[in-house]
Amino acid sequence: MEKVCVLGAGSTKYGKLEDSITDITIQASVGAIESAGIDPKEIQAGYISNVFGVADKQVHLGPVVMSNLGIPEKPSLSIESACGSGSVSFREAFANVAAGFYDAVLVAGTEKVTHTGTEWTTTYFSYCSDFFYEGGAGASFPGLFASMARAYLTEFKATEEDLARVAVKNHENGLLNPKAHLRKKITVDDVLNSAVVASPLKLYDCCPFSDGASAVILCSEKFAKEHSKNYVNVIGSGRGGSPATLQGRDHMTTIPSTKLAAQAAYKMAGITAKDIDFAEVHDCFTIAEIVDTEDLGFFEKGQGVQAVREGRTSMKGDIAINPSGGLKSKGHPIGATGVGQVVEVFEQLTGKAGERTVQDAKIGLTHNFGATGASCAVHIFQSV
Numbered sequence: 001m002e003k004v005c006v007l008g009a010g011s012t013k014y015g016k017l018e019d020s021i022t023d024i025t026i027q028a029s030v031g032a033i034e035s036a037g038i039d040p041k042e043i044q045a046g047y048i049s050n051v052f053g054v055a056d057k058q059v060h061l062g063p064v065v066m067s068n069l070g071i072p073e074k075p076s077l078s079i080e081s082a083c084g085s086g087s088v089s090f091r092e093a094f095a096n097v098a099a100g101f102y103d104a105v106l107v108a109g110t111e112k113v114t115h116t117g118t119e120w121t122t123t124y125f126s127y128c129s130d131f132f133y134e135g136g137a138g139a140s141f142p143g144l145f146a147s148m149a150r151a152y153l154t155e156f157k158a159t160e161e162d163l164a165r166v167a168v169k170n171h172e173n174g175l176l177n178p179k180a181h182l183r184k185k186i187t188v189d190d191v192l193n194s195a196v197v198a199s200p201l202k203l204y205d206c207c208p209f210s211d212g213a214s215a216v217i218l219c220s221e222k223f224a225k226e227h228s229k230n231y232v233n234v235i236g237s238g239r240g241g242s243p244a245t246l247q248g249r250d251h252m253t254t255i256p257s258t259k260l261a262a263q264a265a266y267k268m269a270g271i272t273a274k275d276i277d278f279a280e281v282h283d284c285f286t287i288a289e290i291v292d293t294e295d296l297g298f299f300e301k302g303q304g305v306q307a308v309r310e311g312r313t314s315m316k317g318d319i320a321i322n323p324s325g326g327l328k329s330k331g332h333p334i335g336a337t338g339v340g341q342v343v344e345v346f347e348q349l350t351g352k353a354g355e356r357t358v359q360d361a362k363i364g365l366t367h368n369f370g371a372t373g374a375s376c377a378v379h380i381f382q383s384v
Contacts, residue, residue: 001098003221004234006381008036009346014212014331015181021056021112021213026068028213028336029108033069036217037228040069043217044102046076049089049109050335052124056112065108082128082370083284085109086214086338087377093218094237094379103223109339110213121209125334128371130244142206142285144246144372146198149287151252153200156302158290160200164191165308166286167204167328173315174325176356181210181331205286210331214340229384232349235363236271236380238264244374255373258295262367265378266297273297276380277361278320278348280341282369283327289313292367293321296378320358323348338368338377349383 010031012024019027025048033040046066053059062076081088086109093107113121126135134144152158168188174180186204194203224231240260243249249256266272273296281296283289290304298319299307307313313321324330324344327337345364347353358364362383369376 002100004094004097005219005221005224006216006232006234006342006346007038007219007224007228008032008217009215009343010035011179011214011340011343012212013179014210014333016114017112017211021053021058021061021110022064022068024112024211024213025061025065025108025110028110028215029065029069029106032106032215032217038104038217040071042104043071043074043106044104045074045096046106046108047079047089047093048076049079049085049339050111051080051082051085051128052111052113055116055124061110081375083282083332083334084338084368084370084375084377085335086340087366087368087379088338088375090338090342090379091237091239091377094234097218097220104217104219106215107218107339108213108215109336111333111335112211114209114211133245133247140198142198142201145285145287146201147246148252148291149200149285152287152291155253156305158305160192161188162305162308163200163205163286164188166283166289167191169308169314170283170322170326170328173323173356174329176354177325177330180325180329181208182329201285207284207327207332210333212331212333212336212340214336214343216339216342216346230350231384232346233382233384234379235382236265236269238262238268238378240264240376242373244371246372253291254301255291255295255369255376257369257373257376258292258367258378261376261378262296265380269380271363271380275363276319276365277363278323278358279365279367280322280324280326280344281367283322284332286328289321289326296365296367315356315358323353323356323358338366341366341368342379345381349381
């Protein structure tokens with residue numbers, strides 16, 4: 001395989017945005033191109049992740065993006081894998097560059113949904129579950145993750161205060177991120193006293209609906225060296241799957257696809273979980289972050305909650321989890337989330353993360369899944 005690098009990264013702010021889905025995707029893409037210091041004509045293909053383009057009256061986004069960048073003849077691929085779309089798009093781009101098909105490609109993720117209102121946005125999201133057994137039967141994602149949370153609290157004697165600590169930590173990180181959706185300091189009491197969404201999950205245990213777009217330039221090592229000294233190596237990539245419904249799984253407190261994707265990524269990188277300095281993980285709900293850190297091998301099963309209590313996942317802890325603020329604070333424009341995680345890693349490893357910089361970090365990991373983990377991708381990055 002060719003060695004693959006991230007050469008540039010760009011992103012809009014996450015939150016409630018007025019611009020169209022096309023406009024925000026172009027804004028992020030231009031940001032990535034300028035960051036990479038390349039001409040758009042050097043891009044040979046585009047990979048665009050999006051889930052609900054229909055909500056903003058624009059599907060088949062790939063050709064629209066490439067045309068607006070002045071390269072309409074370059075091929076593009078639109079990819080949907082629910083909340084994991086961005087990381088799946090990145091994986092497909094990675095595979096094509098590694099195989100030698102392309103020297104430089106654009107990977108952009110985007111979503112525009114807040115204008116539809118909470119009721120319709122919640123309905124759209126439910127389509128990402130196994131709709132016959134879950135969404136169509138009234139099982140929303142807060143309800144499904146609440147089931148996972150209740151099982152975890154029961155099995156490992158964790159508390160709702162422990163879940164709240166995850167939200168507090170990620171909001172502290174998000175305060176340092178100028179592009180985060182929810183830049184608001186909160187306390188454990190704030191979380192516990194917020195409205196119950198699906199017991200035991202409260203409002204502040206849940207990530208927000210967000211608009212936003214993120215993009216990166218992925219290229220061969222040769223291309224990177226010819227254009228810049230400021231790039232990041234992609235050293236590991238893995239994907240995994242899980243039964244689509246929670247009822248089809250053996251355990252409610254683990255996500256099989258995460259473990260499979262992580263194992264593949266670690267094997268390719270030739271490292272273990274102990275070598276990771278920081279990670280952007282899929283914390284759509286506070287319980288998800290705890291389960292993620294265990295499934296990724298950072299902590300033993302049942303010990304992720306103890307790690308949160310002890311501050312081991314904070315910016316100055318053993319392994320910084322979600323220095324960007326995560327989905328919980330940075331936001332969750334679902335087609336953009338996985339790409340946005342890569343943007344954060346790129347900024348961390350190239351000295352562009354500002355106040356939220358993880359000190360002395362050399363290796364970062366991204367973890368992004370769709371629905372309740374039915375699909376997942378994990379990627380590992382190393383500074384040059």
